[in-house]
Amino acid sequence: MQKQYKPALKLAAVAATLLSGAAMAQSSVTLYGQADMFVGGFKDVGGADRAWVANSGGMQTSYWGIKGTEDLGSGNKAIFDLNGFFRTDSGSMGRFNGDSMFSRNAYVGLQNDKYGTVxxxxxxxxxxxxxxLFNPLVDSYVFSPAIFHTYLVSAVPGKLNDPGIIGDSGWNNSVLYSTPNFGGLTANVIYSFGEQPGKTSENKWGGNLMYFSGPFAATLAYQQVKFNIQPVGDLGVPTGFDRQDAVQGGITYDFKVVKLFAQAQYIKTRINGAANGGDLKHTNGQIGASVPVGAGNVLVSYSYDKTKNDVTDFKRNTAAIAYDYNLSKRTDVYAAYYYDKRNDAEHGDTFGVGMRHKF
Incomplete structure (x- = not known):
């Protein structure tokens, strides 16, 4: 009797192996990221001495992550991404001490060919x-004027504290919906939940439109942040903060011999109490270019900003130039210089040479 079942058992084992292979072929998991390190010097606006550094994340903040998809059939996919920053200079996780492990992205979602992604x-x-996407130095927190004017704090001591965008570049407890591509046009909408009893949300919501067609691209973005209490972990939030509204537009055009960039932005930060300086009004613009030279690109950017409240104001001029040279599809080396001048203080600058490797 046992001999009669052996062929059937073998066939069942082969079938199970084939079915397992088919299931695995419909799923994928990828380990990916990049390491960026530079050597140089920096001096803050109004700072007395220059600091010499071997630091992480010159052209782009170093990160690593695990992402994957599973084909569910009928044009549906399950997706996930667990992605965090790290510092190559010290081997530490996060952009700063206390940053979460997966602060770049940490989500699970569904993607459909016709209806978009959640x-x-x-x-x-x-x-x-x-x-x-609409400035030549992309997301460099060391050399990009557009990033400095949008996401980093600038202050006139005791009179004006401009926090830039409040709420970080990523939002916790959020739902993000992205539309399919309609002839180059896409839309994205995000909403963040408050997760407190009796409080539906923190009034954190926003979105953007992006259009890409051949050499031309354009975007329009808006977001609103309002907290009933000062948020934990948001750095540089002014005393008396109530609400912030931000709107930004950007365009690019690639002429092949040069790619041109332009951005304009307005941020209004509402502050309770005249003693806290009143509402902040931040207006800035950026122009830039990327010029192919050899196996790399010369990157230039200039930004102008005026920020004011009921007490005072300041003007800020920021410029940067860099050369990014590709050693391969995954590895590049760069040299960059950044100049920052606020009208009420001595200028600051940063320069360095570095290397970036993607994996």
Whole structure:
């Protein structure tokens, strides 16, 4: 009797192996990221001494992640991405001490060919995506004027504290919906939940439109942040903060011999109490270019900003130039210089040479 079952058992084992292979072929998991390190010097606006550094994330903040998809059939896919920053200079996780492990992205979602994509978790905001895609130095927190004018704090001591965009480049507890591509046009909408009893949300919501057609691209982005209490973990939030509205537009055009960039932005930060300086009004613009030279690109950018409240104001001029040379499809080396001048203080600058490797 046992001999009669052996062929059937073998066939069952072969079938199970084939079915397992078919299931695995419909799913994928990818480990990916990049390591960026530079050597140089920097001096803050109004700072006395220059600091010499071997630091992480010159052209782009270093990160690593695991992402994957599973084909569910009928044009549906399950997706996930767990993606965090790290510092190559010290081997530490996060952009700063206390940053979460997967602060770049941490979501699970569903994707459909006809109806778009929904992601649940910590998501990169559409506003940040519009900011980085429409300036030549992308998301460099060391050399990009557009990033400095949008996401970093600038202050006139005791009179004016301009926090830039409040709420980070990624939002916790969020739902992000992205439309399919309609002839080059896409839309993204994000909403962040408050997760407190009696409080539906923190009034954190935003979105963008992006259009890509041949050499031309354009974007329009908006977001609103309002907290009933000062948010934990948001750096540089002014005393008396009530609400912030931000709107940004950007365009690019690639002439092949040069790619041109332009951005304009307005941020209004509402502050309770005249003693806290009143509402902040931040207006800035950026122009830039990327010029192919050899196996790399010369990148130039200039930004102008005026920020004011009921007490005072300041003007800020920022410029940067870099050369990014590709050693291969995954590895590049760069040299960059950044100049920053606020009208009420001595100028600051940063320069460095570095290397970036994608994996």
């Amino acid at each position: 992601k649940l978790g910590r998501n990169t905001t559409p506003y940040f995506i519009s900011t980085i």
